[in-house]
Amino acid sequence: MVLKVEGLYKSFNGKPVLKGVSFSLQPGEILTVIGRSGSGKTTLLRCINNLVKCDRGTIMVDGMYLCKDNPAANERELKTIYAKGPEVLQIRKRLGMVFQNFNLFPHMSVLENIIEAPINVFGVPREEALEKAERLLAMLELPDKGAAYPFELSGGQKQRVAIARACALNPLVMCLDEPTSALDPELREGIAQTIENLAAGGMGVLLITHDMVFAKRVAHRVIFMEDGEILAEGSKQEFFDNIANERIKNFIAG
Amino acid sequence: MTDYIISLLPAMLSGLQVTLEIFFLTLIFSIPLGILVAVGRLSKIKPLVAVIKFYIWVMRGTPLLLQLVFIYFGLGLPTVGIKLDRFTAAMIAFILNYAAYFAEIFRGGIESIDKGQYDAAKVLGFSQVQTFTRIILPQMVKIVLPSVGNEVITLVKDTALVYIVGLGELLREGRIASNRDSSLIPLVVVAAFYLALTAILTKIFQKIEKRFAYYQ
Numbered sequence: 001m002v003l004k005v006e007g008l009y010k011s012f013n014g015k016p017v018l019k020g021v022s023f024s025l026q027p028g029e030i031l032t033v034i035g036r037s038g039s040g041k042t043t044l045l046r047c048i049n050n051l052v053k054c055d056r057g058t059i060m061v062d063g064m065y066l067c068k069d070n071p072a073a074n075e076r077e078l079k080t081i082y083a084k085g086p087e088v089l090q091i092r093k094r095l096g097m098v099f100q101n102f103n104l105f106p107h108m109s110v111l112e113n114i115i116e117a118p119i120n121v122f123g124v125p126r127e128e129a130l131e132k133a134e135r136l137l138a139m140l141e142l143p144d145k146g147a148a149y150p151f152e153l154s155g156g157q158k159q160r161v162a163i164a165r166a167c168a169l170n171p172l173v174m175c176l177d178e179p180t181s182a183l184d185p186e187l188r189e190g191i192a193q194t195i196e197n198l199a200a201g202g203m204g205v206l207l208i209t210h211d212m213v214f215a216k217r218v219a220h221r222v223i224f225m226e227d228g229e230i231l232a233e234g235s236k237q238e239f240f241d242n243i244a245n246e247r248i249k250n251f252i253a254g
Numbered sequence: 255m256t257d258y259i260i261s262l263l264p265a266m267l268s269g270l271q272v273t274l275e276i277f278f279l280t281l282i283f284s285i286p287l288g289i290l291v292a293v294g295r296l297s298k299i300k301p302l303v304a305v306i307k308f309y310i311w312v313m314r315g316t317p318l319l320l321q322l323v324f325i326y327f328g329l330g331l332p333t334v335g336i337k338l339d340r341f342t343a344a345m346i347a348f349i350l351n352y353a354a355y356f357a358e359i360f361r362g363g364i365e366s367i368d369k370g371q372y373d374a375a376k377v378l379g380f381s382q383v384q385t386f387t388r389i390i391l392p393q394m395v396k397i398v399l400p401s402v403g404n405e406v407i408t409l410v411k412d413t414a415l416v417y418i419v420g421l422g423e424l425l426r427e428g429r430i431a432s433n434r435d436s437s438l439i440p441l442v443v444v445a446a447f448y449l450a451l452t453a454i455l456t457k458i459f460q461k462i463e464k465r466f467a468y469y470q
Contacts, residue, residue: 049377092379103374106469107392117378120388151470165378 002027002094002172002204003048007069008057010043010228017043018054019228025173025204030195032215033208035225036251041208044225045175048206049097050088056080062094062172093122096166096174096203100181102158104150104165110137111146114165122169129168136164140194156187163194174198176207180214192218212252216240224248255439262431262440269427270447276413276423280348281406287349288356293386295361306357313354319415322347326419344416348409355405363398364390396466403459410451424448 003025010018017040025031033041047054050066056079059066067082083091105113114133118124124132137143140160150158159179166174176195180188188211195218199205209215215222222239224232232239232248243249295306313321326343329336338346367390375385414425428444431437 051373051376089379092377095377097377099370099374101368101370103368103370105371105374105389107396116388117380120384121379121381149469 001025002062003206004058004060005044005048006058006060008044008047008059009055010040010047010052011055017228018047018057021057021225021228021230023223023230023233025206027172027202027204028199030199030205030207030218030220031223032219032221033206033223033225034210034212034215034251035208036210039225040228041225042177043228045097045177045206045208049095049175050091053082054080061091064091064094066091089121093169094172096163096169096171098159098162098166098174098176098179100178102150102162102182104158104161106150108149109146110142110148110150110153110161110164113150113161114168117165118168124169132168133164136167139197140164155182155184156190159183159191160194163198167198171203173204173206176205178209178211179207180209180211188214188217224251258435258437258439259443262443265427265431266424266440266443266447269422269424269444272416272421272423273410273413273447273451276344276348276416276421277410279345280352280409280413283345283349284352284356285402287353288360289391291353291357292360292364295357296364309350310354310358313351314358318347318351318412319418321351322415322418340416340419340421344419344421348412348416352405352409356402359398359401359405360394362401363394366397367393396469399459399463399466403456403463406459407452407455410455411448 001024005024006022008018008021009016019040021040021044023031033044035041043052046052048059048061048066054067056069058068060068064087065081065083066088067080070079070081105116108116111130111133114136115124115126115129118129118132119126134143134146137146140163142157142160142164145153145157145161150161153161159182163174174195179191179195183191192214195205195207199220207218216236219236221235222233223230224239224245226247232243232245234242240252243252291306291309294302295310297303322344325347326338326340328334329338329343371389371393372385375389380389413423416423417426417429420426424444424447428440431440
Protein backbone atom coordinates (compact mmCIF):
# COMPACT_ATOMS: atom_id res chain seq x y z
CA MET A 1 0.00 0.00 0.00
CA VAL A 2 1.55 3.30 -1.10
CA LEU A 3 -1.28 5.58 -0.05
CA LYS A 4 -3.84 5.24 2.67
CA VAL A 5 -6.54 7.75 3.49
CA GLU A 6 -8.76 7.19 6.48
CA GLY A 7 -11.63 9.19 7.90
CA LEU A 8 -10.69 12.39 6.11
CA TYR A 9 -12.73 15.48 6.97
CA LYS A 10 -12.47 18.96 5.60
CA SER A 11 -14.81 21.92 5.63
CA PHE A 12 -14.49 25.42 4.24
CA ASN A 13 -16.17 28.17 6.25
CA GLY A 14 -18.27 25.66 8.12
CA LYS A 15 -19.43 23.92 4.95
CA PRO A 16 -18.30 20.27 4.98
CA VAL A 17 -16.60 19.24 1.75
CA LEU A 18 -15.10 15.92 2.83
CA LYS A 19 -17.06 13.81 5.30
CA GLY A 20 -14.96 10.88 6.32
CA VAL A 21 -13.31 9.65 3.13
CA SER A 22 -11.33 6.40 3.37
CA PHE A 23 -9.55 4.37 0.72
CA SER A 24 -6.15 2.97 -0.12
CA LEU A 25 -3.98 2.66 -3.19
CA GLN A 26 -1.66 -0.21 -4.08
CA PRO A 27 1.56 0.03 -6.10
CA GLY A 28 0.85 -0.33 -9.81
CA GLU A 29 -2.83 0.37 -9.34
CA ILE A 30 -4.84 2.99 -11.22
CA LEU A 31 -7.55 4.27 -8.93
CA THR A 32 -10.06 6.63 -10.48
CA VAL A 33 -12.19 8.93 -8.38
CA ILE A 34 -15.29 10.04 -10.24
CA GLY A 35 -18.05 12.40 -9.27
CA ARG A 36 -19.68 15.69 -10.17
CA SER A 37 -17.89 18.95 -9.70
CA GLY A 38 -18.43 19.95 -6.11
CA SER A 39 -18.39 16.35 -4.91
CA GLY A 40 -15.14 17.00 -3.04
CA LYS A 41 -12.76 15.12 -5.30
CA THR A 42 -10.48 18.08 -6.00
CA THR A 43 -10.34 18.91 -2.29
CA LEU A 44 -9.43 15.28 -1.61
CA LEU A 45 -6.50 15.56 -4.00
CA ARG A 46 -5.45 18.91 -2.52
CA CYS A 47 -5.50 17.43 0.99
CA ILE A 48 -3.33 14.51 -0.07
CA ASN A 49 -0.86 16.94 -1.64
CA ASN A 50 -0.92 19.15 1.45
CA LEU A 51 -2.13 22.13 -0.54
CA VAL A 52 -4.93 22.40 2.00
CA LYS A 53 -4.76 21.06 5.51
CA CYS A 54 -7.45 18.55 6.37
CA ASP A 55 -9.46 19.10 9.54
CA ARG A 56 -9.26 15.53 10.73
CA GLY A 57 -8.16 12.15 9.47
CA THR A 58 -5.18 10.10 8.44
CA ILE A 59 -3.15 10.34 5.26
CA MET A 60 -0.26 7.93 4.94
CA VAL A 61 2.15 7.88 2.02
CA ASP A 62 4.60 4.98 1.83
CA GLY A 63 4.36 4.43 5.56
CA MET A 64 4.87 8.11 6.41
CA TYR A 65 2.07 10.10 7.97
CA LEU A 66 1.13 13.45 6.51
CA CYS A 67 -1.52 13.61 9.19
CA LYS A 68 -2.70 11.13 11.73
CA ASP A 69 -5.67 10.80 14.00
CA ASN A 70 -4.73 10.73 17.63
CA PRO A 71 -7.47 8.67 19.29
CA ALA A 72 -5.85 9.04 22.69
CA ALA A 73 -6.05 12.82 22.55
CA ASN A 74 -7.67 14.44 25.53
CA GLU A 75 -9.66 17.68 25.49
CA ARG A 76 -6.63 19.93 25.30
CA GLU A 77 -4.67 18.02 22.68
CA LEU A 78 -5.15 18.17 18.93
CA LYS A 79 -7.17 15.27 17.60
CA THR A 80 -5.04 15.19 14.48
CA ILE A 81 -1.27 15.33 14.34
CA TYR A 82 0.28 16.91 11.24
CA ALA A 83 3.69 16.21 9.76
CA LYS A 84 6.33 18.94 10.16
CA GLY A 85 8.43 20.59 7.45
CA PRO A 86 11.16 17.98 6.84
CA GLU A 87 8.68 15.10 6.99
CA VAL A 88 6.37 16.91 4.59
CA LEU A 89 9.29 17.30 2.20
CA GLN A 90 10.02 13.56 2.37
CA ILE A 91 6.35 12.90 1.60
CA ARG A 92 6.36 15.37 -1.28
CA LYS A 93 9.25 13.47 -2.79
CA ARG A 94 7.05 10.36 -2.88
CA LEU A 95 4.05 12.17 -4.35
CA GLY A 96 3.77 13.49 -7.88
CA MET A 97 1.01 15.88 -8.87
CA VAL A 98 -0.19 16.81 -12.33
CA PHE A 99 -2.56 19.76 -12.25
CA GLN A 100 -5.57 20.24 -14.45
CA ASN A 101 -3.97 23.33 -16.01
CA PHE A 102 -0.48 21.78 -15.67
CA ASN A 103 0.91 24.91 -13.94
CA LEU A 104 4.23 24.71 -15.73
CA PHE A 105 6.63 27.55 -14.97
CA PRO A 106 6.33 29.74 -18.09
CA HIS A 107 9.69 31.46 -17.60
CA MET A 108 11.63 28.20 -17.58
CA SER A 109 12.39 25.84 -20.42
CA VAL A 110 10.95 22.34 -20.39
CA LEU A 111 14.21 20.96 -19.04
CA GLU A 112 14.45 23.63 -16.34
CA ASN A 113 10.87 22.93 -15.30
CA ILE A 114 11.85 19.31 -14.70
CA ILE A 115 15.22 19.77 -12.98
CA GLU A 116 14.44 22.85 -10.87
CA ALA A 117 13.02 21.05 -7.84
CA PRO A 118 15.38 18.05 -7.84
CA ILE A 119 18.41 20.35 -7.91
CA ASN A 120 17.29 23.23 -5.74
CA VAL A 121 15.02 21.50 -3.28
CA PHE A 122 16.39 17.99 -3.00
CA GLY A 123 20.04 18.63 -3.82
CA VAL A 124 20.30 16.18 -6.70
CA PRO A 125 23.52 16.83 -8.66
CA ARG A 126 22.81 18.77 -11.85
CA GLU A 127 24.25 16.10 -14.15
CA GLU A 128 22.11 13.41 -12.59
CA ALA A 129 18.96 15.56 -12.72
CA LEU A 130 19.57 16.41 -16.37
CA GLU A 131 20.13 12.80 -17.29
CA LYS A 132 16.91 11.77 -15.56
CA ALA A 133 15.01 14.60 -17.25
CA GLU A 134 16.28 13.59 -20.67
CA ARG A 135 15.23 10.01 -20.02
CA LEU A 136 11.75 11.12 -18.94
CA LEU A 137 11.36 13.33 -22.00
CA ALA A 138 12.37 10.44 -24.26
CA MET A 139 9.94 8.12 -22.49
CA LEU A 140 7.14 10.66 -22.90
CA GLU A 141 7.98 11.18 -26.57
CA LEU A 142 9.26 14.71 -26.17
CA PRO A 143 12.95 14.07 -26.80
CA ASP A 144 13.57 17.31 -28.74
CA LYS A 145 11.52 19.63 -26.53
CA GLY A 146 13.96 20.18 -23.67
CA ALA A 147 14.91 23.69 -24.75
CA ALA A 148 11.36 24.74 -25.65
CA TYR A 149 9.29 27.01 -23.43
CA PRO A 150 5.81 25.98 -22.28
CA PHE A 151 4.05 28.52 -24.52
CA GLU A 152 5.52 26.78 -27.56
CA LEU A 153 3.91 23.45 -26.67
CA SER A 154 0.49 22.01 -27.42
CA GLY A 155 -1.85 21.05 -24.59
CA GLY A 156 -0.91 17.39 -24.81
CA GLN A 157 2.79 18.20 -24.79
CA LYS A 158 2.41 20.50 -21.79
CA GLN A 159 0.67 17.72 -19.95
CA ARG A 160 3.49 15.30 -20.68
CA VAL A 161 6.00 17.87 -19.45
CA ALA A 162 3.93 18.21 -16.28
CA ILE A 163 4.04 14.43 -15.90
CA ALA A 164 7.79 14.42 -16.48
CA ARG A 165 8.23 17.14 -13.86
CA ALA A 166 6.12 15.17 -11.40
CA CYS A 167 8.15 12.02 -12.14
CA ALA A 168 11.54 13.65 -11.70
CA LEU A 169 11.94 12.45 -8.11
CA ASN A 170 10.68 8.91 -8.71
CA PRO A 171 7.45 9.26 -6.75
CA LEU A 172 5.52 6.23 -5.60
CA VAL A 173 2.14 7.88 -6.07
CA MET A 174 1.09 9.96 -9.05
CA CYS A 175 -1.95 12.20 -8.69
CA LEU A 176 -3.67 13.60 -11.75
CA ASP A 177 -6.43 16.16 -11.61
CA GLU A 178 -8.86 15.88 -14.54
CA PRO A 179 -6.19 14.74 -17.00
CA THR A 180 -8.51 14.81 -20.02
CA SER A 181 -10.26 18.13 -19.42
CA ALA A 182 -7.70 20.30 -21.19
CA LEU A 183 -7.07 17.86 -24.03
CA ASP A 184 -8.60 17.28 -27.42
CA PRO A 185 -10.58 14.01 -27.41
CA GLU A 186 -8.18 12.32 -29.81
CA LEU A 187 -5.36 12.72 -27.26
CA ARG A 188 -7.21 10.65 -24.65
CA GLU A 189 -5.78 7.36 -25.78
CA GLY A 190 -2.24 8.76 -25.56
CA ILE A 191 -2.62 9.94 -22.00
CA ALA A 192 -4.33 6.67 -21.07
CA GLN A 193 -1.31 4.76 -22.32
CA THR A 194 1.07 7.10 -20.51
CA ILE A 195 -0.81 6.52 -17.26
CA GLU A 196 -0.78 2.77 -17.83
CA ASN A 197 2.97 2.91 -18.38
CA LEU A 198 3.46 4.72 -15.09
CA ALA A 199 1.38 2.11 -13.28
CA ALA A 200 3.20 -0.71 -15.07
CA GLY A 201 6.41 0.75 -13.65
CA GLY A 202 5.01 0.24 -10.15
CA MET A 203 3.60 3.66 -9.41
CA GLY A 204 0.23 3.97 -7.74
CA VAL A 205 -1.91 6.32 -9.81
CA LEU A 206 -4.72 8.32 -8.28
CA LEU A 207 -6.69 10.25 -10.84
CA ILE A 208 -9.84 12.24 -10.54
CA THR A 209 -12.13 12.83 -13.46
CA HIS A 210 -15.70 13.33 -14.46
CA ASP A 211 -14.95 11.81 -17.83
CA MET A 212 -16.69 8.42 -17.63
CA VAL A 213 -15.35 7.18 -20.94
CA PHE A 214 -11.84 7.84 -19.77
CA ALA A 215 -12.45 6.29 -16.36
CA LYS A 216 -13.76 3.14 -18.05
CA ARG A 217 -10.76 3.06 -20.33
CA VAL A 218 -8.00 3.47 -17.79
CA ALA A 219 -9.17 2.54 -14.28
CA HIS A 220 -8.36 -0.61 -12.37
CA ARG A 221 -10.57 0.45 -9.52
CA VAL A 222 -13.23 3.15 -9.25
CA ILE A 223 -14.48 5.30 -6.41
CA PHE A 224 -17.66 7.33 -6.82
CA MET A 225 -17.88 10.42 -4.67
CA GLU A 226 -20.83 12.63 -3.91
CA ASP A 227 -21.26 15.37 -1.32
CA GLY A 228 -17.92 14.60 0.25
CA GLU A 229 -18.57 10.91 0.73
CA ILE A 230 -17.70 7.74 -1.12
CA LEU A 231 -20.98 6.32 -2.40
CA ALA A 232 -19.55 3.30 -4.15
CA GLU A 233 -16.22 1.63 -4.67
CA GLY A 234 -15.10 -1.39 -6.59
CA SER A 235 -12.96 -2.85 -9.33
CA LYS A 236 -13.83 -1.43 -12.72
CA GLN A 237 -15.75 -4.59 -13.60
CA GLU A 238 -17.75 -4.64 -10.38
CA PHE A 239 -18.41 -0.97 -10.50
CA PHE A 240 -19.71 -0.61 -14.01
CA ASP A 241 -21.54 -3.98 -14.08
CA ASN A 242 -23.57 -3.59 -10.91
CA ILE A 243 -24.63 -0.04 -10.54
CA ALA A 244 -27.45 -0.21 -8.05
CA ASN A 245 -27.40 3.34 -6.82
CA GLU A 246 -29.79 5.62 -8.70
CA ARG A 247 -27.61 8.69 -8.30
CA ILE A 248 -24.61 6.94 -9.83
CA LYS A 249 -26.79 5.66 -12.64
CA ASN A 250 -27.97 9.18 -13.33
CA PHE A 251 -24.42 10.48 -13.29
CA ILE A 252 -23.17 7.86 -15.69
CA ALA A 253 -26.15 8.33 -17.98
CA GLY A 254 -25.03 11.95 -18.12
CA MET B 255 26.37 80.52 -30.71
CA THR B 256 28.36 77.29 -30.65
CA ASP B 257 30.95 79.05 -28.50
CA TYR B 258 28.21 80.20 -26.15
CA ILE B 259 26.81 76.65 -25.81
CA ILE B 260 30.31 75.30 -25.19
CA SER B 261 30.80 77.93 -22.50
CA LEU B 262 27.66 76.65 -20.79
CA LEU B 263 28.78 73.03 -20.77
CA PRO B 264 30.88 72.88 -17.59
CA ALA B 265 27.97 74.13 -15.48
CA MET B 266 25.50 71.94 -17.36
CA LEU B 267 27.64 68.85 -16.95
CA SER B 268 27.98 69.42 -13.24
CA GLY B 269 24.19 69.81 -13.14
CA LEU B 270 23.83 66.61 -15.13
CA GLN B 271 26.04 64.84 -12.64
CA VAL B 272 23.76 65.84 -9.75
CA THR B 273 20.70 64.82 -11.77
CA LEU B 274 22.23 61.41 -12.53
CA GLU B 275 23.29 60.89 -8.92
CA ILE B 276 19.75 61.49 -7.71
CA PHE B 277 18.35 59.36 -10.51
CA PHE B 278 20.55 56.32 -9.94
CA LEU B 279 20.55 56.44 -6.15
CA THR B 280 16.77 56.67 -6.16
CA LEU B 281 16.48 53.63 -8.43
CA ILE B 282 19.08 51.58 -6.55
CA PHE B 283 17.28 52.04 -3.25
CA SER B 284 13.63 52.45 -4.19
CA ILE B 285 13.32 49.31 -6.32
CA PRO B 286 14.44 46.83 -3.63
CA LEU B 287 12.52 48.83 -1.03
CA GLY B 288 9.50 48.71 -3.32
CA ILE B 289 9.75 44.90 -3.53
CA LEU B 290 9.89 44.65 0.26
CA VAL B 291 6.95 47.01 0.64
CA ALA B 292 4.94 45.04 -1.95
CA VAL B 293 5.67 41.77 -0.14
CA GLY B 294 4.69 43.36 3.17
CA ARG B 295 1.54 44.76 1.62
CA LEU B 296 0.61 41.25 0.43
CA SER B 297 1.47 39.60 3.73
CA LYS B 298 -1.14 38.49 6.22
CA ILE B 299 0.35 40.59 9.03
CA LYS B 300 -2.49 43.04 9.55
CA PRO B 301 -0.66 45.85 11.42
CA LEU B 302 2.10 45.81 8.80
CA VAL B 303 -0.44 45.97 5.98
CA ALA B 304 -2.15 48.92 7.69
CA VAL B 305 1.13 50.82 8.10
CA ILE B 306 2.08 50.17 4.48
CA LYS B 307 -1.32 51.24 3.18
CA PHE B 308 -0.99 54.49 5.11
CA TYR B 309 2.54 55.06 3.80
CA ILE B 310 1.48 54.45 0.19
CA TRP B 311 -1.56 56.67 0.62
CA VAL B 312 0.55 59.57 1.90
CA MET B 313 3.31 59.15 -0.68
CA ARG B 314 0.97 58.90 -3.63
CA GLY B 315 -1.57 61.33 -2.28
CA THR B 316 0.71 64.33 -1.77
CA PRO B 317 3.01 66.11 -4.21
CA LEU B 318 6.62 64.99 -4.26
CA LEU B 319 7.51 68.68 -4.10
CA LEU B 320 5.67 68.97 -0.79
CA GLN B 321 7.45 65.88 0.53
CA LEU B 322 10.80 67.45 -0.39
CA VAL B 323 9.90 70.70 1.32
CA PHE B 324 8.57 68.82 4.33
CA ILE B 325 11.68 66.70 4.82
CA TYR B 326 14.23 69.45 4.18
CA PHE B 327 12.60 72.62 5.51
CA GLY B 328 9.82 71.21 7.68
CA LEU B 329 11.92 68.76 9.67
CA GLY B 330 14.65 71.40 9.82
CA LEU B 331 12.46 73.90 11.69
CA PRO B 332 13.68 74.70 15.19
CA THR B 333 10.55 73.10 16.66
CA VAL B 334 11.48 69.73 15.10
CA GLY B 335 15.19 70.16 14.77
CA ILE B 336 16.10 67.37 12.34
CA LYS B 337 18.49 69.27 10.09
CA LEU B 338 19.42 67.15 7.10
CA ASP B 339 21.81 68.26 4.40
CA ARG B 340 20.18 69.06 1.07
CA PHE B 341 21.25 65.96 -0.74
CA THR B 342 20.27 63.54 2.03
CA ALA B 343 16.88 65.21 2.38
CA ALA B 344 16.30 64.99 -1.37
CA MET B 345 17.33 61.34 -1.46
CA ILE B 346 15.04 60.40 1.43
CA ALA B 347 12.07 62.10 -0.22
CA PHE B 348 12.74 60.55 -3.61
CA ILE B 349 13.42 57.04 -2.34
CA LEU B 350 10.36 56.98 -0.09
CA ASN B 351 8.15 58.42 -2.81
CA TYR B 352 9.35 56.15 -5.60
CA ALA B 353 9.38 53.04 -3.42
CA ALA B 354 5.66 53.63 -2.82
CA TYR B 355 4.93 53.82 -6.55
CA PHE B 356 7.13 50.83 -7.33
CA ALA B 357 5.52 48.85 -4.51
CA GLU B 358 2.09 49.33 -6.03
CA ILE B 359 3.37 48.31 -9.46
CA PHE B 360 5.08 45.22 -8.02
CA ARG B 361 2.02 44.30 -5.99
CA GLY B 362 -0.10 44.39 -9.14
CA GLY B 363 2.49 42.24 -10.91
CA ILE B 364 2.66 39.68 -8.12
CA GLU B 365 -1.11 39.49 -7.83
CA SER B 366 -1.54 38.90 -11.53
CA ILE B 367 0.51 35.70 -11.39
CA ASP B 368 -1.66 32.58 -11.57
CA LYS B 369 -2.30 30.98 -8.17
CA GLY B 370 -1.49 27.64 -9.79
CA GLN B 371 2.18 28.67 -9.82
CA TYR B 372 2.19 28.66 -6.02
CA ASP B 373 0.48 25.25 -5.95
CA ALA B 374 3.02 23.82 -8.38
CA ALA B 375 5.92 25.24 -6.38
CA LYS B 376 4.46 23.87 -3.17
CA VAL B 377 3.97 20.30 -4.39
CA LEU B 378 7.52 20.35 -5.74
CA GLY B 379 8.77 21.19 -2.27
CA PHE B 380 9.89 24.80 -2.77
CA SER B 381 10.12 26.89 0.38
CA GLN B 382 8.25 30.18 0.46
CA VAL B 383 11.46 32.10 -0.18
CA GLN B 384 12.41 29.85 -3.10
CA THR B 385 8.92 30.18 -4.52
CA PHE B 386 9.20 33.94 -4.42
CA THR B 387 12.75 34.28 -5.75
CA ARG B 388 12.66 31.52 -8.37
CA ILE B 389 9.06 31.43 -9.54
CA ILE B 390 7.20 34.61 -8.67
CA LEU B 391 9.82 37.36 -8.88
CA PRO B 392 11.17 36.44 -12.35
CA GLN B 393 7.64 36.37 -13.75
CA MET B 394 6.76 39.61 -11.99
CA VAL B 395 9.71 41.41 -13.60
CA LYS B 396 8.38 40.75 -17.08
CA ILE B 397 4.88 41.85 -16.15
CA VAL B 398 5.92 45.13 -14.51
CA LEU B 399 8.60 46.18 -17.01
CA PRO B 400 6.44 48.59 -19.05
CA SER B 401 5.09 50.31 -15.93
CA VAL B 402 8.55 50.50 -14.37
CA GLY B 403 9.82 52.02 -17.61
CA ASN B 404 7.22 54.75 -17.34
CA GLU B 405 8.13 55.44 -13.72
CA VAL B 406 11.82 55.62 -14.55
CA ILE B 407 11.22 58.20 -17.24
CA THR B 408 9.06 60.21 -14.87
CA LEU B 409 11.88 60.01 -12.36
CA VAL B 410 14.34 61.61 -14.77
CA LYS B 411 12.06 64.62 -15.03
CA ASP B 412 11.15 64.65 -11.34
CA THR B 413 14.80 65.08 -10.42
CA ALA B 414 14.32 68.72 -11.48
CA LEU B 415 12.21 69.19 -8.35
CA VAL B 416 15.28 69.15 -6.11
CA TYR B 417 16.02 72.73 -7.21
CA ILE B 418 13.62 73.69 -4.41
CA VAL B 419 16.15 72.63 -1.78
CA GLY B 420 18.91 74.41 -3.68
CA LEU B 421 20.72 71.45 -5.22
CA GLY B 422 22.55 72.36 -8.40
CA GLU B 423 21.02 69.87 -10.83
CA LEU B 424 20.45 70.44 -14.54
CA LEU B 425 17.44 72.71 -14.42
CA ARG B 426 18.92 74.92 -11.73
CA GLU B 427 22.15 75.36 -13.67
CA GLY B 428 20.10 76.20 -16.76
CA ARG B 429 18.04 78.79 -14.95
CA ILE B 430 21.12 80.43 -13.45
CA ALA B 431 22.71 80.77 -16.87
CA SER B 432 19.46 81.88 -18.46
CA ASN B 433 18.92 84.64 -15.88
CA ARG B 434 22.56 85.72 -15.96
CA ASP B 435 22.74 85.99 -19.75
CA SER B 436 19.08 86.84 -20.46
CA SER B 437 19.11 83.95 -22.90
CA LEU B 438 16.75 81.19 -23.81
CA ILE B 439 19.54 78.97 -25.04
CA PRO B 440 20.53 77.47 -21.65
CA LEU B 441 16.95 76.28 -21.21
CA VAL B 442 16.99 74.71 -24.66
CA VAL B 443 20.25 72.97 -23.80
CA VAL B 444 18.69 71.68 -20.59
CA ALA B 445 15.72 70.36 -22.55
CA ALA B 446 18.13 68.62 -24.93
CA PHE B 447 19.82 66.89 -22.01
CA TYR B 448 16.50 65.61 -20.63
CA LEU B 449 15.40 64.45 -24.07
CA ALA B 450 18.66 62.60 -24.56
CA LEU B 451 18.34 60.93 -21.17
CA THR B 452 14.77 59.80 -21.74
CA ALA B 453 15.62 58.60 -25.24
CA ILE B 454 18.45 56.47 -23.87
CA LEU B 455 16.23 55.06 -21.14
CA THR B 456 13.45 54.27 -23.58
CA LYS B 457 15.95 52.33 -25.69
CA ILE B 458 17.29 50.49 -22.68
CA PHE B 459 13.80 49.44 -21.61
CA GLN B 460 12.97 48.29 -25.11
CA LYS B 461 16.07 46.11 -24.99
CA ILE B 462 15.17 44.67 -21.59
CA GLU B 463 11.61 43.97 -22.67
CA LYS B 464 12.92 42.20 -25.74
CA ARG B 465 15.16 40.11 -23.56
CA PHE B 466 12.11 38.98 -21.57
CA ALA B 467 10.17 38.16 -24.73
CA TYR B 468 11.60 34.63 -24.80
CA TYR B 469 8.51 33.37 -23.00
CA GLN B 470 4.86 34.25 -22.82
